[in-house]
Amino acid sequence: MFSGDMHQTRAEFTVYSAAGRSQFRLEHERNNRNDTPQRSYSPVRKTLRAAHEIGLLPRLRLAGAVSRRTSDYPNVGTNQEGHQDTRSSIGFELRWQHRKNLALSTVYDYIYNHSVAGLPNVAANYRYQRYTLGVMALYSF
Numbered sequence: 001m002f003s004g005d006m007h008q009t010r011a012e013f014t015v016y017s018a019a020g021r022s023q024f025r026l027e028h029e030r031n032n033r034n035d036t037p038q039r040s041y042s043p044v045r046k047t048l049r050a051a052h053e054i055g056l057l058p059r060l061r062l063a064g065a066v067s068r069r070t071s072d073y074p075n076v077g078t079n080q081e082g083h084q085d086t087r088s089s090i091g092f093e094l095r096w097q098h099r100k101n102l103a104l105s106t107v108y109d110y111i112y113n114h115s116v117a118g119l120p121n122v123a124a125n126y127r128y129q130r131y132t133l134g135v136m137a138l139y140s141f
Contacts, residue, residue: 020054043071063093105136
């Protein structure tokens, strides 16, 4: 069905300290498919992500992350425009490690997605936001 190749470049930098851990990631992904123009759906994606985790108390940790990803979809036909999706997100987690194998967490995520121009099934300047708030219990064996 699909032929061609994909190239992905990823650079990641992590810093550890007594206060916590910071992580920075940059990704670039290029899909190079050779199918017919009518079926081609080969985005170029760029992602930038930063995350940090700190220990507040011996058993309590706070983690946060922000990211931004753009996906560029090329012109796939003579009468269709390409489009671009941009996704921005921010998230936090407050985790309490009760025992070695039991952790309780409160998680908050916010995502904002924006699409510009479009294929027939993607409206021009389509936007949506999503908020997630949750409580998790993790038990590992």
